[in-house]
Amino acid sequence: MALPSTDTSRHDNTLAVIRTLRDRGPAARVDLGTLNGISSATVTSISAELLQQGLITERPPEAPRPNGRGRPKTLIELAPNAACVVCVKLSINEIQLVVGDFAGQVRHSEHHTVSTLTLNADDLEALLEDKISALCTRQLTGFQRLAGICLAVQGVVSSQSGTIIWSPALSFRNAPISARLAKRFHCSVLLENDANCIASLLAAQPAYADCPNLVVIMLGYGIGMSVLISGVPFLGANGSAAEFGHSKYQPDGALCACGRRGCIEAYASDYALYRAAADPLELPVGDSAHPSEQQMQALTQLALHGNPVAKRIYAEAGRALGVGIANVLALFNPDLVLITGSGVRGFDAMQTAMHGAIDNALVAELRGTTRIESCAWDRDMTCMGGIAIALNATDSQTLLDSQTAREA
Amino acid sequence: MALPSTDTSRHDNTLAVIRTLRDRGPAARVDLGTLNGISSATVTSISAELLQQGLITERPPEAPRPNGRGRPKTLIELAPNAACVVCVKLSINEIQLVVGDFAGQVRHSEHHTVSTLTLNADDLEALLEDKISALCTRQLTGFQRLAGICLAVQGVVSSQSGTIIWSPALSFRNAPISARLAKRFHCSVLLENDANCIASLLAAQPAYADCPNLVVIMLGYGIGMSVLISGVPFLGANGSAAEFGHSKYQPDGALCACGRRGCIEAYASDYALYRAAADPLELPVGDSAHPSEQQMQALTQLALHGNPVAKRIYAEAGRALGVGIANVLALFNPDLVLITGSGVRGFDAMQTAMHGAIDNALVAELRGTTRIESCAWDRDMTCMGGIAIALNATDSQTLLDSQTAREA
DNA sequence: CCTATTTACTTTAGGTACTAAAATAAATAA
DNA sequence: TTATTTATTTTAGTACCTAAAGTAAATAGG
Incomplete structure (x- = not known):
């Protein structure tokens, strides 16, 4: 009844x-x-x-059990094969696809070099369909079902509507992508900011279990951020919260890739550091808007080994980062700020100036007890986080599906 | 079993x-x-x-029912008298006490002038005990129980630990106050930031029902903020989140009451505006660190009626506010930013510069669709919010008490 | 006035899900 | 071999909820 x-x-x-x-x-x-x-x-x-x-x-x-008494x-x-999820990471000129099983383990990973900036929205969709289809044929046999796909994208995305609002990897904007892939692959498609994926992964680690309010800052070509509040990623009204890179250091300061001036990113991102150093240090220009990892490592070494110009540039980046973090401390007061991303390679050269700027900006009562730490970077972290997010988001549906399958 | x-x-x-x-x-x-x-x-x-x-x-x-058919x-x-709560608002040189009944209605309100800055922690506690005791004797007869007390304090407070960390109304710091009052009055004592009280009140209004992510900025002697995420006030790791007033406009800029430089508050608060205007406009100095409402209204009128010096000062305040709000938009991306507090009197003189600064700071994708509005200020709003918070927080206990009372 | 209709509230019957305690299972210690 | 310990399962009982049936209290219309 x-x-x-x-x-x-x-x-x-x-x-x-x-x-x-x-x-x-x-x-x-x-x-x-x-x-x-x-x-x-x-x-x-x-x-x-x-x-x-x-x-x-x-x-x-197990045969040799070293336990004590009792049953x-x-x-x-x-059951690892009960379901799988796919995480697709979209970054500048590269696409990574990773398959995770129901138990959360990575089962396959592949990278593709693609000139992402020349794609239009339809190209991107066709490309993703293509790569994921191939993956399904080759890698997803043996799994009961494909539970979901997570798209991890650098930039501003709306998770709710599944729309890429603005990404440095793409030359077009406002692309609704989730719905089309969901229709094609008959599973839920999540769109996430790459920093949110990292933050979800880090938050699950025992080392950070005592930090339910966690801010993760990703340094790299651009600067991203994710805020976890009580362990849950904070998304704003339309999913574009936590754009730390475009919060302000100096009104009317250096030019940012977003087109405005004075953003933190315009001082502390890879392109900003390289831009500031290229002229005085007579570095190879090439595509200076997209410096390579080798170029950035060379620049970082200059700063760490005492080149005064490089040192000054990294110190200014540290100050910008420090002022930005001071604002984050004042506004969010988290337990921990973790700095990661490929740009952590230069963190040691920024650190002193950064801490100086924070202490200069905030009195002790506002500074609080927030720990500020850096964290080694691994390019697979994003997809591992995406897999964890996708599994969590689809458990409920997987449960439902396997119930109805059993009843039928 | x-x-x-x-x-x-x-x-x-x-x-x-x-x-x-x-x-x-x-x-x-x-x-x-x-x-x-x-x-x-x-x-x-x-x-x-x-x-x-x-x-x-x-x-x-009711006798004349204009309903349709049916039972x-x-x-x-x-039952209004089933319980009551008291909200005590502590601000510079003033204490307000308000009694609310179980139905949420204000039943009594009183103001006391007290030179709060000369008190030490014990004085404050004795004073509050005294005022609340008197209230109990005179106003709380007829109520079944005193369910709770809400202390609404300007400044940085730790709700979790019940400690006033730092308030412009007090000359001491880190005062654990909740526990002592709770012991004295045998009820739960909540410590809240005043902006959080206002935000909770506003969020409950039907006009803002479609804005679960709401930022409330309080302009006044200082500048406070509260962030509601999905309708719930956001507190950081130790309750001192949302210190908008001390986020940065200009690193190494104007001196702030907190002792550091370049805070938004050092440009757009009452004391900052009056400080900037006093010299060039030859205003009466008196206690210029605490300008009176009359003095601030006079200054506002000058700006609104075209005095070029006053206009410039308010425009600069608007720019500071705009840059601060731009950071809030980038980091929180709320549905709505509401500006209120006694300082809204000067909002019209700041508004143009503020919007200009926001548009200058953020591209459309980051600016998003957040509405930015001002809201008329009423000095009773804080306590009304505090009463709502206290009732919500104590309902569970009230329920439990009345169950055991009925069983006995 | 009486009856049908409508709507609100209450009672009844049935179902899900949980827990504590008892029963059972499977090991070790002596 | 027996007592003890610990894990899991079964049993019995409780709290809660809902749908449906029943009751209450009004209006509409002859």
Whole structure:
């Protein structure tokens, strides 16, 4: 007589079990209960359903168990092939595709060099369809379903509407991309800012577990930021929040790639550093708007080894970064600011000036106790974060699908 | 056999009913069900309990009902005297105390002139105890219980720890105040930033119902801000988020009351405007660090009526405000920025320069669709917001108390 | 005035989901 | 071999919710 679809507790508890297994690996029912604040009787009931649906498996007991007394724990774990997700990272002149399984492990990764700036919106869509289709044929056999695709894009995106508003990798704007891919691949397509992917990944690491309010700043060709509030990425009214790179250091200051003046990015990004150094240091110009990694490393070495011009340029970048971070501290007061991205290569050359600028800008009461740290950069981090986001976002649907599949 | 204290649905639904009644006034059971997505059978059950506990009453049917056919609705409403809360607003040289009833109505308000800057932490506590005690004796008879006290304080406060970290109204710092008052009055004591109180009040207004991400900027002696994310006030790691007034306009610019240079507040607050104008306009100096409302109104009139010096000062303030708001747009991307506080008196003189600075700072993609509006200021708004916050925060405890009282 | 209709509220019956406690399972310690 | 320990499953019972049926209280229209 009753159809209490409003009662979400079973659903919530089931998702909690799945996420715990993904985050912490195989676990016993009793531990899953403790970790999620539910009784082990309930975990028994939930895991029986998930076993039926093929979303988890029971791990056979290991031969040499070094445990103590008592009945040994029966570990359950996610069935890796129950579903997979694809993360596509779109950056300047490069596309990376990564496949992750239901347990969150990376199963395949590939890079493609593409001159992204010459594409139009239809080209991009055709290209993505093409690459993802090929991936489906070659890599996704053996998976029960493709649960979702995450597009990680540098720049301003609207996650809600699935529209790339403005990306430095693309010469067109306001491209609704998610809907078309969702239709083509019959799965949910998430559009995320690349910094949000990184932040989600970092926030899940035990080292940062005590920092629910976390700001991640990505230095690189441009400057991105992601803000996690209570562990949840903060998106503004239309998804273009946290544009740290375009907050202001000097009104009417240096010219930024966005076309305005005085943005932090116009001082501390790769192109800004190289632009400032090219003339006085007589560096090779080439495409100075897009300096290569080698060029940037050479410049960084100059600054770190005492070249006065390079030192001055990095110090000014540090000051800009410091003023920007001071504003972030005043406005967000996070537990931790993490600085990463390929541009961390130059962090040591900026650090002193940055801390000086922060201390100069804020009194102790406003400065607070926020830690400011840098974090080594790995170009696969974005996609790993994207996979985690995609799995989390699609668990509910995967659950539903496997329920109806079992009933039929 | 079961004691499912983890099952919160009844509790949640009961709170939802109470809040709906407070926000929208008397309502019928059937409407409460529709509004909260629960069946009217459940509302019948919940309201029966609340009637028992004396938290709501049934309103007698009105004689001339202009309704249509069918059994008339039986309206239920909150029993105003079931509980009360007190909001104490602490600002420079003034303390305001307001009593609100369980239905959210203001029942009493009083102002006291106190030279707050000469108090030490113990003086303040004694003073507050004294004023609240007197209020209890005179105004709180007839109420079932004092559910809570909200302290609305200008400056940086830690809500979590109940500590006033730094307030322009006080000459001491880091004062834990909530715990001591809670002990004295046997009720929960909330410490809130004054801007958060205003923001909570405004967010509840139907005019702003479509703006879940709302930034409220308070202009006045200082400059405060509150950020509501999905309708919830955003507090940082230690509660001192949203210090808009001390975000930067010009590194190494004008001196701010905080001791540092270049803060927005050092350009656009009352003291900054008066300081900039006093010398060239030969204004009466007196205590120019705390200009009076009359002095500020006179200065504003000069700017609005074309005095070139005053116009220039207000334009510069507008630019500072504009750059600060541009940073807020880039970092938070809210639906709406509302500017209020006593300083809105000068908003017309700043507005043009402010919009110019925003447009100059951000390209359209980053500027987004955020509305920027001003909002008339009323000095009672803070306490009304504080009362709403206190009631919301204490409903759960009030419910619990009245349950145990009924059982005993 | 009486009856049909309409709408609001209450009661009943049935279902989901949880928990505590008891029962069972599977190991080690002695 | 037995006692003990720990994990999992089963059982019994509770809280909550909803749909449907029942009851209440009004109006509309003959």
